[in-house]
Amino acid sequence: MKILETDFIIIGAGYAGIAAASKLHQANKNFIVLEARDRIGGRVNTQKIENSGETIDVGAQWIGPTQNLIWEWVRKHQVEVFDCYDEGKNIYHYNGKTKTYKGTIPKMNPIALIDLGIAMERLNKMSKKINLEAPWSISDAEKWDGETMETWINKNIKTKAARVAMHIGLETVFACQASEISLLHFLFYCHSGKDLDTLLGVTNGAQQALFIEGTQNLITHEAHAFKENIQLNQVVKYISQDKEKVIVKTDSLEVYARKVIVAIPPALCQKITFHPALSQRKSQLFQRMPMGAAMKCFVIYDSPFWRKDGFSGQIVSDKAPLHVSFDCSKPNGKGIILFFVEGKNARDFIELSLNERKEKVISILQSFYGNEAFNFIDYIDKCWTEEEFSGGCYAGNFTPGSWTQFGKALRTPEGNIHWAGTETATHWCGYMDGAISSGYRAAEEILNS
């Protein structure tokens, strides 16, 4: 066992941990980052694909307007980004029929369209009432936290087509079923990223821009100045503290410091032994923030052939498990279609063989874009529920009743232990930008303490 001493320890080298480290580095502080994986980035992971030579983000990939902190990093490191392709006809497949449309809302019968529009308007209005710092404090908090999104949809959306569209939208944003989250969490999350339309949108929305060299390249640039402070392959298993110090242990390191920032998903904090035990509210909170489940399935072609027939590459379909796709091709690069599989569909889909998954994705593409869909160069998919040090994605979601009973424990330090991670963000919670702001906030807490 090697013993190290420093002033501050950061656990987790995702965007949150690296943002916290950056602040401490700027303040000339001594710190060590302990990261379980053999790489930094966490839920961000850029991979090079064998046959096509393309790099793709199997984890987080898009950034959009008002995500000011990540845009600052983009400018600072001069990494190249490009707009996600958002031209031409989107496809909406519902009840065996295929229609094309433009914009965010699919074309459906006028009654369903009005039904959906009214529901979205109501949700957006309600979400504006959420106090992002303290969602539990508003007058309707208990009522809204006691209701799942499933019951809200059943009560408030009358037509089947509008309900199906709402479920697809919700699963795309939260990577879970409507029955798994409370109305209050849904409203908080929408307001945190402005509104539901912004979370679902491409141009001017959360899916606006992509990185030429991937999102891992950006975090690698940010971490470059203090890379010697990062210890990889160090799974933190134990944290003890008294008034003066903390001791953090992995299988091979024992690190002594004044304070620690834990920047890992809340659900994974349950794997760490704390001594003395955390407050009951904090440890019960960790039991109530399960990670969502999502898979990304990429198909790579010589070129984005669907564009010549006027298609945008965006498909919304009621046919499980492949509900939503995007065109992620780089300018003048190969053609890249990305399908998402989310919530219960992801848990089922990953249990098929790779060949079965590939066949399903290609046959869906063939059904919309014709036989050229068979001429792919690469297929790659990634299921995040299989990742030991993520436990799922995109983020940990508050289950019904949790915001109101446990929310105030989310960011509150426990002695010398401070908390970061995108789940603790008020602005763009669940996104890379939220991770950065959470890291900055936690670093400021310890610098000011």
Ligand SMILES: Cc1cc2nc3c(=O)[nH]c(=O)nc-3n(C[C@H](O)[C@H](O)[C@H](O)COP(=O)(O)OP(=O)(O)OC[C@H]3O[C@@H](n4cnc5c(N)ncnc54)[C@H](O)[C@@H]3O)c2cc1C
């Ligand atoms: C498939 C997918 C698509 C997404 N799409 C987008 C997108 O397009 N845009 C967007 O903004 N966001 C997206 N997200 C969400 C985004 O990735 C996260 O919000 C963000 O990366 C979270 O950063 P973080 O630092 O809070 O947590 P993490 O990235 O999870 O970092 C936590 C780190 O802690 C490490 N760790 C865990 N346990 C331990 C331990 N015991 N000891 C030491 N280290 C430990 C982990 O290995 C990890 O490196 C997506 C996520 C996924 C997975």
